[in-house]
Amino acid sequence: MADVALKIREIARELLDSEKVDVVIGFKKGTLPVMSEPTIIRKASDTKDLIWDATCRLNLCNYLTGRKDRIGIIAKGCDARNIVGHIVENKIKRDQLVIIGVPCTGMADKKVLSDLAGGEVTAYSEAGDQITVSGPAGEKTVSKADVLQSNCCTCIKRNPVIFDEMAGEPVEELSPDNRFADVEAIASMDAAAKWGYFEELLSGCTRCYACKNACPLCYCPTCFVDESRPQWVGKGTDPIDIRTYHFLRAYHCAGRCTDCGACEAACPMDIKMRAFTRKSIKDCVDNYGWETGMKEGVRPPLDTFKTDDPEAFIR
Amino acid sequence: MQEFEPKIITFLCNWCTYGAADLAGVSRFQYPANMRIIRLPCSGRVSPKMVLSAFRNGADGVWISGCHPGDCHYITGNYYARRKFTLLKEMLEHTGLEPGRIQFSWISSAEGVKFADVARTVISEVKALGPAKGMAKEFIMSQEVA
Ligand code: SF4
Ligand code: SF4
Ligand code: SF4
Numbered sequence: 106m107a108d109v110a111l112k113i114r115e116i117a118r119e120l121l122d123s124e125k126v127d128v129v130i131g132f133k134k135g136t137l138p139v140m141s142e143p144t145i146i147r148k149a150s151d152t153k154d155l156i157w158d159a160t161c162r163l164n165l166c167n168y169l170t171g172r173k174d175r176i177g178i179i180a181k182g183c184d185a186r187n188i189v190g191h192i193v194e195n196k197i198k199r200d201q202l203v204i205i206g207v208p209c210t211g212m213a214d215k216k217v218l219s220d221l222a223g224g225e226v227t228a229y230s231e232a233g234d235q236i237t238v239s240g241p242a243g244e245k246t247v248s249k250a251d252v253l254q255s256n257c258c259t260c261i262k263r264n265p266v267i268f269d270e271m272a273g274e275p276v277e278e279l280s281p282d283n284r285f286a287d288v289e290a291i292a293s294m295d296a297a298a299k300w301g302y303f304e305e306l307l308s309g310c311t312r313c314y315a316c317k318n319a320c321p322l323c324y325c326p327t328c329f330v331d332e333s334r335p336q337w338v339g340k341g342t343d344p345i346d347i348r349t350y351h352f353l354r355a356y357h358c359a360g361r362c363t364d365c366g367a368c369e370a371a372c373p374m375d376i377k378m379r380a381f382t383r384k385s386i387k388d389c390v391d392n393y394g395w396e397t398g399m400k401e402g403v404r405p406p407l408d409t410f411k412t413d414d415p416e417a418f419i420r
Numbered sequence: 421m422q423e424f425e426p427k428i429i430t431f432l433c434n435w436c437t438y439g440a441a442d443l444a445g446v447s448r449f450q451y452p453a454n455m456r457i458i459r460l461p462c463s464g465r466v467s468p469k470m471v472l473s474a475f476r477n478g479a480d481g482v483w484i485s486g487c488h489p490g491d492c493h494y495i496t497g498n499y500y501a502r503r504k505f506t507l508l509k510e511m512l513e514h515t516g517l518e519p520g521r522i523q524f525s526w527i528s529s530a531e532g533v534k535f536a537d538v539a540r541t542v543i544s545e546v547k548a549l550g551p552a553k554g555m556a557k558e559f560i561m562s563q564e565v566a
Contacts, residue, residue, distance in 0.1 A: 291514060300516025300554060329469060337469045345557040349472050352515060356468050359507045384514040385507050392506055407507070410499035412489065418509055419502070420525035420538050 109207060110157040112272040113179060116205050120177045121149040126203050129177035130165050131155045138229040139215050139238070143168060155179075157272070158231050159213035159249055162370035166190075166321040169197045176202055179272070181209035183256075183365035185265035186398025187321045190361055193405065196324060206268030208276040210234070211249065211257035212366070216375040218252060221245050256366035256379060259284045266399055285387045291380065302380075303348065309374040310347050312340075316378055319371035322358045329353055355381030360389050360406040363397050426480035426546040430455045431470065433463045433498075436487035439529025449536035454543045455483075462486065464497030468508050471522065475555040481521045481546035485538070488526040498526070520545040521552060 117129040128145050133154040135142040141160040145168065146152055157179075165178055166187035176197075180188055185206060191197045213236055219226055222240025230237045237246045259281045265271075283289070291299060314330070317323045329337050330350055337353070339346040355362075355378070362382045369379055389395040392415050395406045432438040438459050444451070456479075460466060463486025474482050484505065492498040505524050513519055523542045527534050 288514075296513070296516055296518040298516075299514065303515045335473070337473060339557065343557060345476060345555070348515070349476060352472065352511065353468060356508065356511060359511075381511065381515065384511050388507050388510045393503070407500070407503055410496065410503055412499065414499070414502055415506065416489075416502055418524060419505070420523065420541075 109273045110155065113157055113205060113207070114152045114155050116270045116272060117146065117152040117155055117177060118149045120203055121146070121152065125175070126177040127174040129155075129179075129205075130168050131179040131205075132157065132161045132163075132165075135160070137226070139213075139218050139226045157207060159211065159236060160215075160229065162212040162215070162254065162367065163319055164321050164365045164367035167319060167367065169202075170321070170324040171196060172201070174201070177205060178202060179205050179207060180265050180268065181207050182260060182263040182265055183209075183363045184321075185267055186262060186363040187365060189267060189398040189401055190363070190405070191321065192401060193403070194361075199401075203270065204265065204268045205270045205272055206265035208264045208271070208273050209257075209260075210263065210276055211253040211260070212370070213249060213252045214254040215370065221247065221252070254366050254370065255287070255377075256364045256369070259364070261396065262399065267401065285383070287380070288383050288387045291384075304344065306377060306380055307344070307347050307351060310342070310351070310376050310378075311374060312342055312347060312350065313373060315371040315373060316368035316376075317354060319367040320358065321365075321367070322361050323354070325357075329357075351378055351381055355385065358382050359385035360393075360395060360408075361397055362386060424547060424550060425452075426454050426543065426551070427456060427478065428454050428481040428483055428542060428546055429474035429479040430457045430483045430485070431460055431463070431466050432457055433465075433486040433493075434459055434461050435493040436491065436529050437485035437525070437527040437535065440485075440527045440531050440535035443529065443532030444535045444539075447532050449532055451536045451539040452543050454546075455539060462492065462494055462497040463501040464492075464494070464504075466501065466504070468504070471508065471512075475517075475521075475552060476557045478552075478556040480549070480552045481523065481542065483523045483525070483538075483542045485525040485527050488528055491528060517555070518549050520549055 120126045128147050130145050132141040133144040164184050166184050192199050218238050222238045223242025224240050226238045226240045228239040234249045236249050264275050338349040389406050393406045466484050471482050486498045525538050
């Protein structure tokens with residue numbers, strides 16, 4: 106991926122030099138080896154900090170919301186779909202943006218990497234499609250395909266849907282056998298087992314809200330979790346409050362979530378809360394034939410209707 | 421032991437189903453008194469936050485009812501609502517709510533009989549499920565001072 110990074114720097118430098126944009130939003134090295142850090146670059150000389158590798162898990166669309174300046178932004182497949190969503194929801198104007206598309210071959214799951222390293226990862230490097238990590242268990246080299254985030258294994262759009270520049274050659278799209286095997290596995294349980302599954306899933310959640318803060322869809326000036334009259338959800342880590350938070354957050358993302366995985370990647374407790382959002386992604390496909398962010402200018406499914414929408418469950 | 425009587429929070433739209441409830445009342449159609457009716461302008465006004473709040477505060481079931489598609493007082497409110505309800509019901513049941521605890525219907529203001537019928541069905545289905553365990557938050561109401 107090294108040449109992609111070089112290409113990104115070159116495009117970013119050109120955009121800033123020619124004053125086509127005021128800032129470029131990209132990734133730089135993080136303070137931990139397995140993490141990258143979103144960065145906003147204003148000077149051409151700083152473009153040398155930009156990187157591209159399998160730790161660029163966050164969704165940079167998150168940093169676009171409501172900006173007034175002209176922006177260059179690095180976008181992998183899922184990020185580009187969120188940018189389409191942002192344009193539809195009037196959170197940014199298309200003509201403010203120069204989108205630097207990156208065809209994406211997936212991001213490495215930080216939990217899988219730390220398990221591999223036997224604890225905290227102390228060194229991380231990539232060569233071709235091989236990833237090497239070091240940690241308490243010594244040095245390990247694996248192929249990236251074996252340590253991908255789960256959302257990257259069921260990705261439907263690795264090549265950005267919208268872009269102005271491209272920082273690499275198009276990659277082959279995946280054709281997963283069954284994209285929703287995880288949702289179906291939950292569907293096969295009885296109600297009590299489902300309840301237990303989610304109880305277990307959320308048991309470590311500390312309500313830090315990193316998932317909400319990392320999500321480009323969560324841009325509300327006042328989130329429902331902070332509303333107090335009425336108070337929809339308590340502040341602490343009561344299991345019902347945690348569940349209410351995750352349920353409503355996922356519901357607010359229904360028909361808008363691109364399954365980018367930024368929420369899970371941001372979670373310090375490695376909670377797989379996409380078990381909620383994945384359900385509504387599937388329901389939108391099944392009921393409304395809807396995939397988020399694939400086309401500009403189409404209203405999201407909860408903002409429109411058909412007179413003959415399915416309604417078998419209504420008496 | 422006393423027989424379990426479920427509490428069912430019922431969201432009715434002002435123009436159709438609330439009218440039907442009224443009609444059922446003045447016509448003296450009988451149905452059990454487990455409903456706690458909340459009148460809203462439109463079924464489109466129902467937010468998932470309200471539904472979760474009902475369960476969080478101890479409801480055993482939630483029933484939402486509005487005008488038939490095409491009859492909405494605001495022309496399209498129930499069409500939008502229908503999509504919200506689809507995703508809401510699916511996600512609730514995906515995360516462990518027993519099917520039957522959340523119910524939906526379209527009942528016009530002329531359908532007093534249907535109102536009483538659906539009310540009886542909803543109540544008996546929720547009753548069969550028993551109390552909603554785990555859904556309600558245990559609020560700290562008071563603390564004893566030693
Ligand atoms: S959880 Fe819902 S209310 Fe809160 S920021 Fe996200 S979308 Fe907005
Ligand atoms: S909910 Fe998670 S997966 Fe969906 S768009 Fe937000 S950050 Fe991405
Ligand atoms: S990031 Fe993780 S721990 Fe924090 S609120 Fe979200 S799920 Fe809970």
